[in-house]
Amino acid sequence: MQKTILIICALASIILLSSCGKDPLEANNLVPATVDDDSALPALEVNNTRLHLETFGDPNNQAIIFLHGGPGTGDYRAFTRMLERYDGYALTDSFFVIMYDQRGAGLSRRYGDINAAYSNSVPELSLANYLQDLEGIVDHFSPNQKIILFGHSWGGMHAMMYVNAHPEKVAAVILSEPGSFNAAIENELALGIASTNLLGEATNDVYWSHQNISPNNHQMLDYSFMNGFYNGLGPDYYHFSETDLLPIFRFGSVASLNDLGADGMDADGVYTFDFTTNLSQFTTKVLFINGDLNEILTPEFQDKNRAYLPNSELKMIYGVGHDLIWIKPGEHIELVKNYLDEVL
Amino acid sequence: MRTILVLLLLNLFYSNATIAQEEVLRSGMLSSNENLIGITTGMDYSILPLTLSYQRGIDVNLKHPIRLGAEFTVPMFDFDLLDFRFKVLSEATILRKNNFEIRGGMNLTLVHTKMQTESMTSIGADFDLFVGFTNDKWNVGLKARYNQVVTTFIKHTDKYRDNVFEGAVDGWYRSTASNLRIGVLLNYRIKKFDIHIEGGISRTGTFQSYLFVPTIYGLVGVNFRF
Numbered sequence: 336m337q338k339t340i341l342i343i344c345a346l347a348s349i350i351l352l353s354s355c356g357k358d359p360l361e362a363n364n365l366v367p368a369t370v371d372d373d374s375a376l377p378a379l380e381v382n383n384t385r386l387h388l389e390t391f392g393d394p395n396n397q398a399i400i401f402l403h404g405g406p407g408t409g410d411y412r413a414f415t416r417m418l419e420r421y422d423g424y425a426l427t428d429s430f431f432v433i434m435y436d437q438r439g440a441g442l443s444r445r446y447g448d449i450n451a452a453y454s455n456s457v458p459e460l461s462l463a464n465y466l467q468d469l470e471g472i473v474d475h476f477s478p479n480q481k482i483i484l485f486g487h488s489w490g491g492m493h494a495m496m497y498v499n500a501h502p503e504k505v506a507a508v509i510l511s512e513p514g515s516f517n518a519a520i521e522n523e524l525a526l527g528i529a530s531t532n533l534l535g536e537a538t539n540d541v542y543w544s545h546q547n548i549s550p551n552n553h554q555m556l557d558y559s560f561m562n563g564f565y566n567g568l569g570p571d572y573y574h575f576s577e578t579d580l581l582p583i584f585r586f587g588s589v590a591s592l593n594d595l596g597a598d599g600m601d602a603d604g605v606y607t608f609d610f611t612t613n614l615s616q617f618t619t620k621v622l623f624i625n626g627d628l629n630e631i632l633t634p635e636f637q638d639k640n641r642a643y644l645p646n647s648e649l650k651m652i653y654g655v656g657h658d659l660i661w662i663k664p665g666e667h668i669e670l671v672k673n674y675l676d677e678v679l
Numbered sequence: 680m681r682t683i684l685v686l687l688l689l690n691l692f693y694s695n696a697t698i699a700q701e702e703v704l705r706s707g708m709l710s711s712n713e714n715l716i717g718i719t720t721g722m723d724y725s726i727l728p729l730t731l732s733y734q735r736g737i738d739v740n741l742k743h744p745i746r747l748g749a750e751f752t753v754p755m756f757d758f759d760l761l762d763f764r765f766k767v768l769s770e771a772t773i774l775r776k777n778n779f780e781i782r783g784g785m786n787l788t789l790v791h792t793k794m795q796t797e798s799m800t801s802i803g804a805d806f807d808l809f810v811g812f813t814n815d816k817w818n819v820g821l822k823a824r825y826n827q828v829v830t831t832f833i834k835h836t837d838k839y840r841d842n843v844f845e846g847a848v849d850g851w852y853r854s855t856a857s858n859l860r861i862g863v864l865l866n867y868r869i870k871k872f873d874i875h876i877e878g879g880i881s882r883t884g885t886f887q888s889y890l891f892v893p894t895i896y897g898l899v900g901v902n903f904r905f
Contacts, residue, residue: 356830356853364852365833367844449887539754542892543724543762546790547799547831549856549883550890561843563891565796582842588890 360554367585369442376442379435381471382464387442388435390476391418392427397506398477399430400469403437404488406460407591408564410441410584413487416664424672430483433476438468439590441583445553452592455604460589461596462496462608469497473504481506483675487660489514495610502617507678509671511624511660512632516614516640518606524631537567553589560588574628574656581658611643620646622674624667626655707818707866707873708772709736709904711744719900722893725754730900734768743772761793770807782809788826796839801856803828809864818866822877825884828856857884860896873902
């Protein structure tokens with residue numbers, strides 16, 4: 336009898352405890368609401384998706400579209416310092432600036448099954464869809480005028496995917512430490528495992544925290560992903576600043592795990608994409624911008640990309656790694672202004 | 680709901696045991712009033728954690744003594760105590776026929792993790808099931824452990840608020856984690872000492888992979904009986 340009472344008390348305590356806490360999956364508890372959770376967020380419906388998108392400046396000016404890194408590990412929050420005024424000049428003085436979070440990233444719509452992401456096979460997160468989203472944005476905001484593209488990291492690859500498909504619609508391209516233009520270059524990169532110190536505090540924290548948080552669904556996977564990146568498991572070779580972190584609205588973990596998706600890589604994770612088949616048609620000079628600290632996406636690496644372009648120039652920014660868009664926005668704006676003054 | 684079901688099953692197992700009979704010393708088991716202190720390391724949500732444990736065999740008028748105790752674990756010999764785990768342990772023999780044995784256990788768990796972006800304190804329970812063979816020297820079999828976190832207190836730091844989500848809500852969150860392990864347990868008894876090795880696969884409770892870290896576990900330890 337005594338034992339039965341004890342068991343009943345234990346059960347009652349567990350039920351009480353488990354019903355008291357907040358729901359970790361509810362938007363704006365642990366991770367922010369996306370455009371599907373919060374209709375007040377600025378958004379655009381395009382290509383059967385809903386993208387978190389903002390515009391800045393006069394819509395009558397020529398459009399410049401910013402493409403962030405990732406997939407999944409970046410969003411347009413990383414570009415926001417580039418909207419500020421430097422030496423009396425702001426991009427919005429001359430251009431209509433469009434920034435958006437790609438599908439599956441930032442505050443744009445979430446996609447996919449977690450298991451599919453681990454096998455790079457989330458159908459909605461395909462190169463074809465990334466391209467069609469951008470095509471839809473161009474058609475919506477600048478149907479009759481050539482656009483300018485600014486891409487960082489994967490965003491640079493995304494920009495070249497568009498240029499390769501529509502060279503006639505692009506007036507100028509700025510690439511800040513872009514990734515590879517095709518699989519031949521990317522497969523040579525063979526990026527290593529992020530953590531270099533298995534016995535370090537970062538590995539320890541992330542491993543240990545799996546007893547507190549399980550990545551069983553989108554929200555908790557995003558939260559776990561953030562724990563990895565912001566607790567020291569980010570790749571050292573990019574030399575991100577440790578005092579002025581590259582911010583993000585949300586880690587799009589499924590988009591990141593899915594990488595380039597089934598039309599950009601095969602089932603073994605070997606890349607198959609090629610954004611260079613038609614680049615010879617784009618004869619306008621392309622501006623490359625590189626930091627000097629990045630150990631992977633170096634000027635020598637960019638020479639491999641530049642070999643596919645008839646006309647390009649590389650400018651260096653010193654004392655900065657792969658987060659150069661965040662750490663050195665003023666230098667970027669100066670280089671962009673000078674370049675656009677030249678080619679437009 | 681899963682937690683409640685497992686608790687009810689355990690209650691059933693404990694209740695079905697009958698009055699104590701003559702107890703024989705067995706590897707991996709404790710006789711009535713026998714004590715054990717142990718030290719364990721390996722790969723257990725950390726690489727090279729250190730676990731210290733105390734257990735005691737207690738006769739509660741069941742067929743076999745139950746085992747009660749506690750253990751404290753810190754990861755990586757990192758004694759800053761910012762990350763730790765504490766468990767209240769219990770285990771009982773559900774069925775023993777000759778050398779075949781089924782044991783069940785339930786541990787109450789408290790896990791604290793301090794990260795640069797948040798600190799988390801989780802309260803939950805382990806539910807263990809062992810099926811195997813035991814004699815005076817050897818104890819070998821399959822062991823499964825399901826852990827369900829009931830509630831977790833999460834407090835975010837400025838690093839998270841400034842760089843990711845300013846509006847993150849601190850407080851208690853329900854059912855933030857569950858973990859499942861299935862592996863092999865081997866225990867060898869040498870006089871007053873038990874040497875035990877355990878290893879297998881580790882997944883979340885819904886059998887998802889972990890992010891960034893291994894999905895296997897392996898433990899080795901020594902216990903001293905007195």
